[in-house]
Amino acid sequence: MNKSSRFGQPAQKLSFAAKITARLIRHVQQAVGSLGDLWRTPFTSIMTVLVLGISLTLPATLHLFVKNAKAISEQWDTASEISLFLKLSVTDKAAQNLVHRIELYPEVAKVTYISADKALEEFKTLSGFGQALEYLDKNPLPATLLVTPTTRASQTQAAGELLLKLEKEREVQQGKLDLEWLSRLEAIAKLIEDIVVGIGALLCLSVVLIIGNTIRLAILNQKDAIAVMKLVGATDSFIQRPFLYAGLWYGVLGGVVSCICVAILAKYLSGALSELTNLYQSNFTISGLSFVEAMTLILLAVILGLSGSYISVRKHIRAIEPTAD
Amino acid sequence: MIHFNNVSKTYPGGFLALKNVSFELAAGEMAFLTGHSGAGKSTLLKLMSLMEKPTSGKIQINGSEISNIKYKDIPYARRKIGMIFQNHNLLMDRTIFDNVALPLVIEGYSHKETRKRVEAALDKVHLSDKLRCFPNMLSGGEQQRVGIARALVNKPLILLADEPTGNLDPKLSLDIIRLFEEFNDFGVTVLIATHDLGLIARMKYRTLTLKQGSMITDGIVEGLQVRHENNE
Numbered sequence: 001m002n003k004s005s006r007f008g009q010p011a012q013k014l015s016f017a018a019k020i021t022a023r024l025i026r027h028v029q030q031a032v033g034s035l036g037d038l039w040r041t042p043f044t045s046i047m048t049v050l051v052l053g054i055s056l057t058l059p060a061t062l063h064l065f066v067k068n069a070k071a072i073s074e075q076w077d078t079a080s081e082i083s084l085f086l087k088l089s090v091t092d093k094a095a096q097n098l099v100h101r102i103e104l105y106p107e108v109a110k111v112t113y114i115s116a117d118k119a120l121e122e123f124k125t126l127s128g129f130g131q132a133l134e135y136l137d138k139n140p141l142p143a144t145l146l147v148t149p150t151t152r153a154s155q156t157q158a159a160g161e162l163l164l165k166l167e168k169e170r171e172v173q174q175g176k177l178d179l180e181w182l183s184r185l186e187a188i189a190k191l192i193e194d195i196v197v198g199i200g201a202l203l204c205l206s207v208v209l210i211i212g213n214t215i216r217l218a219i220l221n222q223k224d225a226i227a228v229m230k231l232v233g234a235t236d237s238f239i240q241r242p243f244l245y246a247g248l249w250y251g252v253l254g255g256v257v258s259c260i261c262v263a264i265l266a267k268y269l270s271g272a273l274s275e276l277t278n279l280y281q282s283n284f285t286i287s288g289l290s291f292v293e294a295m296t297l298i299l300l301a302v303i304l305g306l307s308g309s310y311i312s313v314r315k316h317i318r319a320i321e322p323t324a325d
Numbered sequence: 326m327i328h329f330n331n332v333s334k335t336y337p338g339g340f341l342a343l344k345n346v347s348f349e350l351a352a353g354e355m356a357f358l359t360g361h362s363g364a365g366k367s368t369l370l371k372l373m374s375l376m377e378k379p380t381s382g383k384i385q386i387n388g389s390e391i392s393n394i395k396y397k398d399i400p401y402a403r404r405k406i407g408m409i410f411q412n413h414n415l416l417m418d419r420t421i422f423d424n425v426a427l428p429l430v431i432e433g434y435s436h437k438e439t440r441k442r443v444e445a446a447l448d449k450v451h452l453s454d455k456l457r458c459f460p461n462m463l464s465g466g467e468q469q470r471v472g473i474a475r476a477l478v479n480k481p482l483i484l485l486a487d488e489p490t491g492n493l494d495p496k497l498s499l500d501i502i503r504l505f506e507e508f509n510d511f512g513v514t515v516l517i518a519t520h521d522l523g524l525i526a527r528m529k530y531r532t533l534t535l536k537q538g539s540m541i542t543d544g545i546v547e548g549l550q551v552r553h554e555n556n557e
Contacts, residue, residue, distance in 0.1 A: 022433040228414050231374075232428040232475065233404035235397075318396075322376055322414075 027241070034245035037218075048214045048250055052301065053257025055207050059200035060262045060289070060297055062192055068273075068286050069189035082163050083176045084145040088116075090171045095143050098171045102145065107153035107162045112146040119144055142173060156183055204304055211250055211308025215243050219316045231322040240313035247309025248302055255301030259294045326352040326483065326514045327373065332382030332392075334368050334538075342368040344538040345382070352387075352482075355505065355515040357525050360535035366518040369535070370487050373516070374408050375399045387482055404432060407476030407513075411488035413468045415460040421447065421471055422456045428479040446474040450504060466497040473501070477508055484508060486517045490524065498524055 038045040086095055095113060102111050114122070119141040124133055148154075153162050159177055167175040219226065229239055266288040273286050289297065327350040334343040343365045350356060358366050371377040372384060375391060384392050387405070394402060408414075415424050425446055429439040447453050450470035452463075460468055469489060476484060484505065490498035502517070502524065509515045519525065525532055534542040 019433075022435070026430075026433060225416050225418075228416055229427065229431065230400070231403065231408060231414060232431060233400045233479075234431045235400045238400075238431055322374075 030241045031245045031248075034242040035249055037242065038246060038249055044214070045250075048210065049253040049257055051210055052207055052250055052254030052305070053261060055203045055210070056254060056258035056297065056301055057261040057265070059196055059203055060258055061265050062196040062199065063293075064262060064266060064286075064289065066189050066193045066196060069185055069192070071287065072185065082147040082149065082159065082166060084147060084166055084169075084172050085174045085176070086143045086145065086171050087173045088142055090143060092143075094171055095145070098169060099145060101169070102147060102166065105162075105165075107149050107158065107165075108147055109150045110148040112148075114144045114146065116141050116143045156186070204300075207254070207301070207304045208308040208311070211247050211305050212312040214250070215247060215309040215312040216316055218246065219243060219312065219320075223320055226317065226320045227322040230320070236317055240317050243313045243317075244306060244309050247305040247307075247312075249305075250309075251302035251305025252298060254305065255298030258297055258301065259289060262297075263288050326350055326354070326387060327516070328383075328385040329369075330383045330385075332372065332379045332384055334365075334372060334377060335380045342538050343372075343379075343535075346535075346538075346540050347382075348533055348540060348543055350514060350516060352514055353509070353512045354531065355509040356517070356531040356533060357528070358516055358518040358533045358535065359520055359522070359525060361520070363537075364535040365538040366520075366535055367487055368538075370408075370485050370516070370518055373483070373485055374406055375402055400431075404428065404479060405482045407479075407481040407484040409469070409472050409476050409484070409486040409489045411491040413460070413472040415468060415471060415475075417460050419459070420456065421452065421458050421460065421463070424460065424471055425475045425478050427475060432479060442478050443474075446478040447471075449477075449507070450474045465492050466500070469493065469497075469501060470504070473504055477513070482514060484513050484515045486515070486519075488519055489517060490519060490521055495523070499527075502528060 086098070090098075092115060095115070099111050099113050102108055116139050120133065120139045123129070123141060147162075147166060149159055149162055153159060163175045163177045166172060226239055266286055270286040327348075329346050329348050332343055332346045333341070335341050346365070346369065358369060360366050368377065372379055373386070375394060379392050382392070383390060386402075389402075391402060416427070419427075422443055425443045426439050429442055434442070444453065444456075447456065450473055452467060452470055452474065455463060455467065455471075460471065463471065469492075473489075486505065489505075490501050493501065498521065505515050505517060529545060531545055532542070533540060
């Protein structure tokens with residue numbers, strides 16, 4: 001008999017290594033056991049995992065939208081080009097002088113001159129109106145300069161400022177920088193980014209509550225068993241561990257479901273998006289979640305699962321006490 | 326081993342379940358606790374098994390004051406008390422082996438040691454062949470013996486039994502009491518709450534009698550006297 005040991009103190013005398021090993025084995029057993037418990041209640045488990053996965057899919061998809069919108073704006077930003085249409089009266093020589101002047105701008109990386117004749121040739125080839133154009137008395141097209149800003153000057157605001165500067169050159173009739181839609185896209189992306197944070201926070205809270213409620217029901221379902229365990233000396237931490245592992249598994253599985261849903265949505269949307277990007281002569285393809293992002297999503301789901309189950313076990317397990325009845 | 330000093334217990338609502346109860350039980354002693362329904366037997370056992378706290382008075386077990394024990398220390402204290410109930414308190418979805426092994430699993434014993442101890446405990450209660458059975462496959466008497474094996478598997482200092490023979494016939498009841506005697510022979514302090522006066526009369530052990538929350542007799546009493554006390 002353990003007559004020498006005091007009441008209310010652990011009785012077993014184990015070495016530190018033996019304690020760690022025993023604890024590790026118990027953790028593994030309880031983790032596997034809680035996975036088995038989920039397996040034994042497939043309907044409840046699948047429903048919970050799906051609710052969790054779908055709840056996380058919405059903010060994850062919005063994040064994907066923001067990410068791709070940024071990629072689009074960055075792609076066009078760096079490739080932005082300013083078209084300067086020269087006055088019809090400007091001669092070739094004057095245009096060449098203007099090219100040399102503009103090349104000296106620190107914001108300009110490259111200037112390409114397209115003479116009025118060359119522009120007409122190109123138009124004939126590309127438009128299909130070649131024969132019709134032969135009936136015109138004179139070339140209606142102006143000479144054009146294609147100005148490519150430096151990387152630094154190719155951002156929306158800097159490019160706009162460069163355009164204003166170039167438009168002040170006396171030979172220039174009109175300048176064009178088609179970045180207005182990019183500004184709108186950036187504004188929409190910023191708005192959605194803010195919405196992602198708001199909706200994400202609310203959905204994360206709902207995930208915590210869903211998991212918390214699922215674990216609460218599991219605890220109440222095992223109320224008698226918990227009372228018996230307490231009766232034979234189980235600590236709260238021993239009893240709560242399988243429920244915490246259940247929250248962890250819900251998180252892992254919900255995170256995986258969410259990743260799959262996002263991948264399916266990205267694939268589905270890529271078809272529609274490619275039609276849109278083709279209109280802008282771009283071969284942009286939608287990018288899904290990276291490995292790091294997918295792992296972050298699963299980690300977030302695990303944290304939410306653990307949080308929900310922790311809140312639940314702290315509240316409910318302590319309240320269950322053995323009775324002599 | 327067990328020392329009650331002027332212990333009273335009033336439940337919420339004002340019901341006075343125990344009134345200034347004092348007694349001592351020495352280490353290795355075996356005793357009965359008797360009285361009518363509502364006399365306070367279960368309350369006394371609940372206080373000893375830390376399911377309830379006394380309203381006043383002091384309870385010492387093995388030299389430790391348990392009246393104001395901290396919540397976190399309760400599980401460790403319970404590991405030194407084996408508890409047996411009339412309804413057995415077995416986990417119906419687990420095998421007999423798992424039920425008996427539960428206290429050892431909680432204490433973190435190795436699988437090998439757990440198996441050894443569970444087999445020994447079940448052998449002691451003559452249920453070695455029921456390892457893989459579930460509780461609902463056993464009779465009431467067998468379930469009670471499983472409860473006893475679980476209560477004793479981690480070698481507690483004290484064994485508390487609340488109406489352990491309540492649903493059993495006289496022969497099985499006697500078998501169960503004989504088992505308690507065997508464990509008592511190994512030094513386990515045993516306190517059995519029962520209203521089976523015939524059983525008490527046959528066994529001739531020290532008997533604590535409660536009436537309306539007060540201790541009215543304490544000692545080895547003759548069967549007829551006990552019957553007389555309780556039929557008042």
